Amino acid sequence: MAGRQDTPPKRASARGLRGAKSHHAGQAAEELVARFYERQGYQIAARRWRGGGAEIDLILRLGAMVVFVEVKHSATRDQAMARINAAQMQRMMASAAQFLAGEPAGxxxxxxxxxxxxxxxGRVEVLENAYGQG
Known part of the structure; x- marks a missing residue:
């Protein structure tokens, strides 16, 4: 076509690439954790369930018990642990309470x-009952 100019494809920004990499790493970490729990007999009830102001990465069942899991990934265990804060814990507990409201025993x-x-x-470490609730 006459007068048509081809524009070069847009390049992703460095920030966008980091965000995409982090998103995919988070999904991979969630999958590793899901498999870790499944090997121990847990069943996945939900992934990335949202309620009460927070997203719960995994919700699992073991018999009648419901386990809510926050997945954190980073280069080291300590860096991952440092990414957990009190406000996030409160939001997760509120979401868990909302989920439990729909359970037969509430x-x-x-x-x-x-x-x-x-x-x-890729090493998985689980801190059971990490928030001291349950």
């Missing part, structure tokens, strides 16, 4: 909130 459902940390080598 808030009386046996439950716990775990934190699963995945380091740069």
């Amino acid at each position: 808030q009386l459902t046996e439950s716990r909130l775990d934190v699963a940390v995945v380091n740069g080598t």
